Amino acid sequence: MDEVPVNRTEIGGLFDHRPVTAAGSIDRPGTRGSVGGAARPSSRPAGATDRTEMRQMSSYGDRPSTRQAITPQADGSSRPTTSGRPVTARPVSAALRNAPGTASRLLSTASLQRPGTRTGVATGIGFNTPINVVDRPITQQGLSGMKTSSRGPQRQVQDKSYFLGLLRTKMSEVVNEVGRLTTEMESMKQEQSTFLTYDKRVKEMAQELTELQGTLADYNLMVDLLNTDTEKGEVDAETREVAEENKQDEQELDALFSRKQHLQATAVQLETEIQEERHMGESMVAGMEPNLRQRYVELQSQNTSLLQHLDHNQHEIDTIDTRVATLEDELATSKVKQEAVGLYERLQELEEKRTEIQAENHKRGTPKEERERLLLQVKEDNAEIATMDRQVSEVQEQMRQLTDELHQLDQELEENQSERSQKYRELRKREETIDQFLAGFEVTQAEELSRLDIMEENNVDILEKLSTHLAHFKHLPSTNEFDVMRSDLAFKEGELEKSKFTEQGLKNQNLNLQSNLQKIEALESKVQKELVELKERLATMDEEMVEFSDVAGLRARAEDRRRQLAADREQLEARMVAASLNIKEGKAAVASLKSQLQENETHAQLAALEKKWAHLEQTNFTLREVVAQRKAESNYLPTKVVTRASRKLNQAKNYKPARSSSD
Amino acid sequence: MNNIIRAKCLILGDSTVGKSSLTQAFVSDTHQYQKNYNMTQGVEILTKMINVPDTQSSVELYLYDCSGKEFYRGLVTKMSSQASLIVLVYDVTSENSFNLVTTFHDLVKTQGNNDGLRGVVFANKTDLTNRRKISPKAGRDLANSLGLMYFEGSVKDQKGIDAPFFYLVNEWFKLYMDKTQSFKLLS
Ligand SMILES: Nc1nc2c(ncn2[C@@H]2O[C@H](COP(=O)(O)OP(=O)(O)O)[C@@H](O)[C@H]2O)c(=O)[nH]1
Ligand SMILES: [Mg+2]
Numbered sequence: 113m114d115e116v117p118v119n120r121t122e123i124g125g126l127f128d129h130r131p132v133t134a135a136g137s138i139d140r141p142g143t144r145g146s147v148g149g150a151a152r153p154s155s156r157p158a159g160a161t162d163r164t165e166m167r168q169m170s171s172y173g174d175r176p177s178t179r180q181a182i183t184p185q186a187d188g189s190s191r192p193t194t195s196g197r198p199v200t201a202r203p204v205s206a207a208l209r210n211a212p213g214t215a216s217r218l219l220s221t222a223s224l225q226r227p228g229t230r231t232g233v234a235t236g237i238g239f240n241t242p243i244n245v246v247d248r249p250i251t252q253q254g255l256s257g258m259k260t261s262s263r264g265p266q267r268q269v270q271d272k273s274y275f276l277g278l279l280r281t282k283m284s285e286v287v288n289e290v291g292r293l294t295t296e297m298e299s300m301k302q303e304q305s306t307f308l309t310y311d312k313r314v315k316e317m318a319q320e321l322t323e324l325q326g327t328l329a330d331y332n333l334m335v336d337l338l339n340t341d342t343e344k345g346e347v348d349a350e351t352r353e354v355a356e357e358n359k360q361d362e363q364e365l366d367a368l369f370s371r372k373q374h375l376q377a378t379a380v381q382l383e384t385e386i387q388e389e390r391h392m393g394e395s396m397v398a399g400m401e402p403n404l405r406q407r408y409v410e411l412q413s414q415n416t417s418l419l420q421h422l423d424h425n426q427h428e429i430d431t432i433d434t435r436v437a438t439l440e441d442e443l444a445t446s447k448v449k450q451e452a453v454g455l456y457e458r459l460q461e462l463e464e465k466r467t468e469i470q471a472e473n474h475k476r477g478t479p480k481e482e483r484e485r486l487l488l489q490v491k492e493d494n495a496e497i498a499t500m501d502r503q504v505s506e507v508q509e510q511m512r513q514l515t516d517e518l519h520q521l522d523q524e525l526e527e528n529q530s531e532r533s534q535k536y537r538e539l540r541k542r543e544e545t546i547d548q549f550l551a552g553f554e555v556t557q558a559e560e561l562s563r564l565d566i567m568e569e570n571n572v573d574i575l576e577k578l579s580t581h582l583a584h585f586k587h588l589p590s591t592n593e594f595d596v597m598r599s600d601l602a603f604k605e606g607e608l609e610k611s612k613f614t615e616q617g618l619k620n621q622n623l624n625l626q627s628n629l630q631k632i633e634a635l636e637s638k639v640q641k642e643l644v645e646l647k648e649r650l651a652t653m654d655e656e657m658v659e660f661s662d663v664a665g666l667r668a669r670a671e672d673r674r675r676q677l678a679a680d681r682e683q684l685e686a687r688m689v690a691a692s693l694n695i696k697e698g699k700a701a702v703a704s705l706k707s708q709l710q711e712n713e714t715h716a717q718l719a720a721l722e723k724k725w726a727h728l729e730q731t732n733f734t735l736r737e738v739v740a741q742r743k744a745e746s747n748y749l750p751t752k753v754v755t756r757a758s759r760k761l762n763q764a765k766n767y768k769p770a771r772s773s774s775d
Numbered sequence: 776m777n778n779i780i781r782a783k784c785l786i787l788g789d790s791t792v793g794k795s796s797l798t799q800a801f802v803s804d805t806h807q808y809q810k811n812y813n814m815t816q817g818v819e820i821l822t823k824m825i826n827v828p829d830t831q832s833s834v835e836l837y838l839y840d841c842s843g844k845e846f847y848r849g850l851v852t853k854m855s856s857q858a859s860l861i862v863l864v865y866d867v868t869s870e871n872s873f874n875l876v877t878t879f880h881d882l883v884k885t886q887g888n889n890d891g892l893r894g895v896v897f898a899n900k901t902d903l904t905n906r907r908k909i910s911p912k913a914g915r916d917l918a919n920s921l922g923l924m925y926f927e928g929s930v931k932d933q934k935g936i937d938a939p940f941f942y943l944v945n946e947w948f949k950l951y952m953d954k955t956q957s958f959k960l961l962s
Contacts, residue, residue, distance in 0.1 A: 341912040726814040733791050733812040740868065744906045 447605060448598055469578055479575055486568060493564060497557065504553060511546060518543070779824070780834045782947050784940075785855050787879040788864035789872035790843030793899040795819070796930040797864060798840045801940055806933045815842045818854050825940070827948045834944045836860075843875075856886045860943045861894035863923070865914075868906040873917070880921050893946040895939040898927035902934075 337347060400408060443449050518539060525536050660666065709715045786794045795815050800806045802821045819840040826833045839858075841851040861883055865872040876896060883892070896918040898909065911927060918925035924942055928935020 341910050722816055726816065729790075729814040730812045740906060744903075747905075 448602055451598070451601065466581070469574065469581075472574070473578065482571065486571070490564065493560070497560075500553075500557070504550075507546065507550065511543075511550070514539075514543065514546075777831045780832060780948065780951050781837065782834055782859040782944075783837050783839065783857065784860040784862065784943065785839045785841060785858045785883065786862045786864065787841055787851075787855075787883070788843055789866070789869065789875045790814070792843065792864045792866040792869070792872045793930050794843065794862075794864045795840050797862075797897065797899065797936060798838050800930050800933070800936050802838065806930075806936055808930055808933070814844075815840060817842055817847050817850050823940075825944050827944065830948075832948065834948055836940065836944070852882060852886065855883050858883055858886070858892065860947060861892065862897055862939060862943070863894065863921075864897045864899055865909070866900050867898050867909045867914075867927070868900055868903050870908055873909045873913075876917060877921070880923075891950050893943055893950070894921075895924045895926050895942060896921070897935075897939050898925070900929055900931070901927050902929040902932045 397405065397408060443453060521536060521539065525533065786798050788794050791812060795813065796808060798819075798821055800808055802823050821838045821840065822835060823838065824833050824835050839854060841847070841854065861880075863876045863879055865876050867873075880894075883894075896914060898911070898914045901907070911925075914927060915925045924939075926935055926939040926942070928938070930936060
């Protein structure tokens with residue numbers, strides 16, 4: 113049971129993959145053919161050459177550089193000695209071995225430099241080569257080329273103690289390095305541990321931050337509410353709504369969660385079932401007889417090979433498909449070619465038909481023979497029909513007998529129903545089949561006859577067609593004519609295209625004109641509105657015209673008014689003089705009254721009292737202010753409300769875990 | 776057309792709500808504020824010239840800083856005739872001052888001779904948030920019921936001092952322009 117689905121999945125997987133590979137195969141040739149594909153191979157060799165060049169470069173840079181490095185850098189030390197050696201250095205070097213004074217050595221080298229360089233340049237490789245042989249082992253023992261230059265002088269005192277000292281220094285360096293590394297490691301470990309704690313802290317802080325942000329949002333909301341002066345009732349109602357929504361969401365979530373669990377449980381169950389099935393299949397395979405198992409294995413291998421084969425074939429099909437697609441694409445670019453293809457196809461079809469017909473013709477021979485043959489067949493068929501008729505009569509006879517029997521049986525059945533009922537039923541069945549046959553017989557006969565007729569007709573038709581086709585064969589167009597027709601077609605297609613363009617242009621124009629029409633309509637309505645307004649204004653103007661037509665009267669009236677206003681002004685000016693006089697008098701009176709007031713004792717007393725009052729009011733106000741401030745500070749009511757709310761909240765908070773623990 | 780339009784502006788309200796503080800802060804360009812309370816005796820008159828933006832005109836305000844004390848009510852009533860503009864001030868920490876706003880408004884109305892009266896309600900001392908008793912909503916409702924504009928602010932914190940006066944100046948200028956326009960049409 114489980115093998116088949118597994119195979120199916122494999123096949124499915126293969127099928128699933130195949131399109132991908134096919135797509136890949138489509139893509140790949142495309143990219144190869146495309147510019148990118150062309151660029152890639154070129155870039156690859158370029159890279160390769162680059163690399164090889166680099167390698168050569170590096171190889172030049174590595175070893176030969178040490179060799180070369182000796183020549184330029186050794187100018188300071190080695191070359192003089194080498195060049196000096198054949199000339200004078202042997203005694204000098206011997207002397208140096210005895211007395212390794214660096215200063216004297218440098219001096220000696222310095223003194224030997226100039227001739228050395230000269231000779232080095234002049235004699236060149238001839239002198240260098242033997243010394244290079246001496247140098248090489250040193251460079252090859254892991255000492256870098258750069259250091260050879262500085263080692264030049266040291267090489268002359270390469271005795272055991274020197275190397276021992278060198279090794280010791282190196283060892284101490286190594287020890288130091290190891291110590292440094294261990295300390296670094298420890299510090300890193302410490303950092304790791306601290307990092308862990310910091311990480312924890314960061315997480316905690318992040319949580320705190322989110323909490324604080326939440327509270328900030330709450331406060332912002334509250335400030336908003338305060339600013340908008342929302343009543344407590346509204347806020348409460350909103351809270352209640354939100355709480356209800358929350359409850360609903362919770363219930364939904366619970367339901368979803370339970371459903372999810374249920375589904376998970378079923379999934380687990382199904383998985384175990386699948387496992388069991390697989391086990392069963394494996395055990396079955398294991399428990400098979402050896403030859404059966406052999407067969408199973410063979411079949412499996414066959415299956416895999418077939419699958420491979422299938423894959424391969426599919427791949428081929430894909431490639432062919434792609435080729436077909438590309439060719440079709442090519443075809444699609446030119447209509448003439450398409451047309452040609454269509455014509456070729458038709459030609460092929462027709463040729464096939466012709467060959468078929470010819471073959472048939474060959475088989476059947478001449479129409480006369482055919483007719484004789486058909487007549488023969490008809491005769492045969494008639495004979496068959498006669499035999500069938502005879503058979504029918506026989507069968508009917510049999511049927512009559514059987515019905516008689518049936519009657520008898522019925523009678524018998526009545527006698528011993530229980531015993532014969534079985535037989536009776538069988539017989540009934542047989543009767544039914546015979547009835548069916550009888551009922552169907554005439555239909556089949558008619559069908560046969562009609563088929564015969566149709567075949568005859570067909571024959572005649574085909575013969576007629578053949579003759580007509582033979583006649584038409586000559587009327588097929590020649591290649592010349594075909595070319596003419598083709599060019600004609602192309603021209604007409606071009607015309608069609610053009611007419612399509614013109615049609616499109618006309619449509620666009622139509623749209624433009626329609627939009628224009630709409631604009632014009634809008635304009636018209638606006639103009640009409642304006643017209644109405646203008647008419648109204650005209651009417652008012654007409655009315656005014658009556659007034660204004662009397663220009664002389666108007667002017668006279670204006671003149672009258674001007675004169676009156678001038679008179680008014682004169683009058684007013686006169687009055688202003690009088691008024692200013694009055695003001696002066698009034699001012700004098702005020703001054704006298706003021707002086708009187710100043711002299712008045714009651715006024716002085718009153719002023720003093722007022723001052724005192726103001727002072728008292730000031731102290732009164734400051735005291736009241738202080739009291740109010742203190743009152744506000746010591747106002748315990750808001751605090752009480754807040755504490756009560758917080759207590760409630762805390763209770764609610766404590767309540768929840770209690771409930772969960774009780775659960 | 777560089778003309779000066781004059782307007783009589785009454786500042787009314789209970790005592791110690793900050794009328795004098797408001798007026799003086801507005802008149803002094805630095806918005807100076809005095810913490811100590813100096814009781815106004817009777818009526819104090821101050822003036823300030825304000826340019827109407829985008830025009831050549833300016834409005835000269837005659838600010839009548841009236842005492843809120845019951846004692847000077849008679850004097851204040853006499854002075855409040857023919858007012859063009861009113862500023863009704865109350866203290867947001869005092870319900871009494873809030874209730875007195877309507878009283879002062881009635882006082883000006885009964886004086887008459889003040890058609891085209893424009894005014895504002897100014898809620899002062901909004902800096903005392905913890906002592907605040909009158910919400911902005913209540914103030915706005917009151918102003919609407921009196922057909923006035925609502926403003927609030929704090930002289931102490933120099934908040935919203937100019938806004939009510941600028942509003943009044945603008946209104947007055949508009950009214951003046953309407954009137955002159957109609958006069959011109961009539962002549
Ligand atoms: N906290 C606070 N105090 C103010 C404010 N405005 C005025 N005051 C104080 O209120 C007191 C009364 O001021 P005043 O203008 O003389 O009141 P008036 O009687 O209405 O003229 C003064 O001591 C001011 O310092 C304000 O906006 N906030
Ligand atoms: Mg005052």
